[in-house]
Amino acid sequence: xxxxxxxxxxxxxxxxxxxxxxxxxxxxxxxxxxxxxxxxxxxxxxxxxxxxxxxxxxxxxxxxxxxxxxxxxxxxxxxxxxxxxxxxxxxxxxxxxxxxxxxxxxxxxxxxxxxxxxxxxxxxxxxxxxxxxxxxxxxxxxxxxxxxxxxxxxxxxxxxxxxxxxxxxxxxxxxxxxxxxxxxxxxxxxxxxxxxxxxxxxxxxxxxxxxxxxxxxxxxxxxxxxxxxxxxxxxxxxxxxxxxxxxxxxxxxxxxxxxxxxxxxxxxxxxxxxxxxxxxxxxxxxxxxxxxxxxxxxxxxxxxxxxxxxxxxxxxxxxxxxxxxxxxxxxxxxxxxxxxxxxxxxxxxxxxxxxxxxxxxxxxxxx
Amino acid sequence: xxxxxxxxxxxxxxxxxxxxxxxxxxxxxxxxxxxxxxxxxxxxxxxxxxxxxxxxxxxxxxxxxxxxxxxxxxxxxxxxxxxxxxxxxxxxxxxxxxxxxx
Ligand code: SF4
Ligand code: SF4
Numbered sequence: 001x002x003x004x005x006x007x008x009x010x011x012x013x014x015x016x017x018x019x020x021x022x023x024x025x026x027x028x029x030x031x032x033x034x035x036x037x038x039x040x041x042x043x044x045x046x047x048x049x050x051x052x053x054x055x056x057x058x059x060x061x062x063x064x065x066x067x068x069x070x071x072x073x074x075x076x077x078x079x080x081x082x083x084x085x086x087x088x089x090x091x092x093x094x095x096x097x098x099x100x101x102x103x104x105x106x107x108x109x110x111x112x113x114x115x116x117x118x119x120x121x122x123x124x125x126x127x128x129x130x131x132x133x134x135x136x137x138x139x140x141x142x143x144x145x146x147x148x149x150x151x152x153x154x155x156x157x158x159x160x161x162x163x164x165x166x167x168x169x170x171x172x173x174x175x176x177x178x179x180x181x182x183x184x185x186x187x188x189x190x191x192x193x194x195x196x197x198x199x200x201x202x203x204x205x206x207x208x209x210x211x212x213x214x215x216x217x218x219x220x221x222x223x224x225x226x227x228x229x230x231x232x233x234x235x236x237x238x239x240x241x242x243x244x245x246x247x248x249x250x251x252x253x254x255x256x257x258x259x260x261x262x263x264x265x266x267x268x269x270x271x272x273x274x275x276x277x278x279x280x281x282x283x284x285x286x287x288x289x290x291x292x293x294x295x296x297x298x299x300x301x302x303x304x305x306x307x308x309x310x311x312x313x314x315x316x317x318x319x320x321x322x323x324x325x326x327x328x329x330x331x332x333x334x335x336x337x338x339x340x341x342x343x344x345x346x347x348x349x350x351x352x353x354x355x356x357x358x359x360x361x362x363x364x365x366x367x
Numbered sequence: 368x369x370x371x372x373x374x375x376x377x378x379x380x381x382x383x384x385x386x387x388x389x390x391x392x393x394x395x396x397x398x399x400x401x402x403x404x405x406x407x408x409x410x411x412x413x414x415x416x417x418x419x420x421x422x423x424x425x426x427x428x429x430x431x432x433x434x435x436x437x438x439x440x441x442x443x444x445x446x447x448x449x450x451x452x453x454x455x456x457x458x459x460x461x462x463x464x465x466x467x468x469x
Binding site for chain 1: 370371372373374376377378391394395396397398399415416417418419420421424425427434435436437438439440441442443444
């Protein structure tokens with residue numbers, strides 16, 4: 001992917017983890033169950049059942065508590081008892097992608113070709129080009145796939161298509177690329193149907209569950225700025241004096257409107273995304289923030305004074321709008337051009353509105 | 368329900384004169400932007416395009432072009448601030464591969 005007009009291609013999901021530690025002998029990974037002899041040497045066999053530690057890792061990632069800090073060694077693997085006619089699936093060497101794939105393959109016999117995508121999942125690696133034509137062709141040669149199987153067809157996840165040019169692969173390696181379904185869960189049906197994907201298998205989804213699954217990560221990412229804000233409020237309230245409990249109480253009650261705005265941007269927006277009016281994410285966030293501000297100003301804390309109330313209306317929806325704008329990266333249907341367009345309008349408005357609100361809020365406290 | 372983002376912003380271009388109707392773009396597009404109309408291929412849902420670039424990369428006739436990229440505000444902001452950074456860690460479009468029902 002290339003950026004145009006001086007816009008560098010956005011980086012996405014850069015991997016932080018390192019591969020196998022340099023020291024010592026390589027241990028047999030826990031997901032390996034034996035080996036299979038092939039004309040191109042021994043091939044490790046992969047278990048299709050996930051263990052508790054695999055599931056724990058997935059859970060940690062969902063809560064944003066760190067990625068799984070290891071990669072699957074690239075290369076050829078066997079699932080079940082494949083022969084020379086068995087299908088070949090290609091995947092990334094991000095542990096979660098690998099786990100999601102293998103748990104769907106119980107009872108099947110096939111080959112699994114794991115590319116070196118730098119420990120990054122299929123979609124992001126394809127966008128970066130690490131799940132690309134070059135790596136695929138190199139890996140096909142390295143594992144001598146042509147000696148292991150008698151046919152010349154490999155099945156790639158559809159989401160790898162932004163990085164792989166099927167016709168280039170054919171020209172450079174002789175292998176024909178078939179694009180499989182978007183979701184690993186559809187692979188058994190895809191294979192059963194003679195490597196044909198039903199139209200629904202080709203679509204990305206973004207249903208309520210998909211959206212809600214992203215909320216934990218958003219919440220964890222917000223914890224730090226929220227903590228900083230709370231501390232700032234605490235410090236600001238020091239001036240008022242009084243016993244520590246009263247101090248804490250004042251800081252907390254000052255924090256609630258902001259907490260609500262953050263939740264509006266990170267929980268309400270994902271949950272209600274298709275139902276919030278308009279198409280721009282910032283607009284959807286602004287409306288959710290406005291809703292919260294109205295609830296706060298008129299129901300929870302009426303009588304805050306006109307200046308504080310006006311300031312809240314400036315600052316809170318702006319915060320929610322910003323957080324919603326951030327959610328574009330998590331959604332599965334925004335385009336680069338669209339986000340650039342939206343940011344050009346929304347960001348200045350957000351900054352001005354929040355800035356005025358912050359000034360107003362401080363002034364209202366001093367008066 | 369198919370979500371759609373902003374109207375008339377995407378950079379997707381299709382040159383029907385070059386297309387031989389092989390249909391691979393239909394297959395790789397995760398947003399059903401293309402459809403077959405009779406024998407010919409046509410863009411039927413431009414605003415659904417997320418500029419992933421899959422169609423352009425896989426068109427052996429060079430009939431499709433698009434400025435491919437990631438629609439992630441955070442990544443764009445970071446690259447503008449010239450900060451090389453990790454975008455949203457695990458969540459940047461990665462939700463495409465999540466399957467919360469499983
Ligand atoms: S991939 Fe290219 S040549 Fe094939 S149908 Fe699509 S536009 Fe036409
Ligand atoms: S860029 Fe991606 S979403 Fe847009 S038409 Fe091509 S394949 Fe479909």
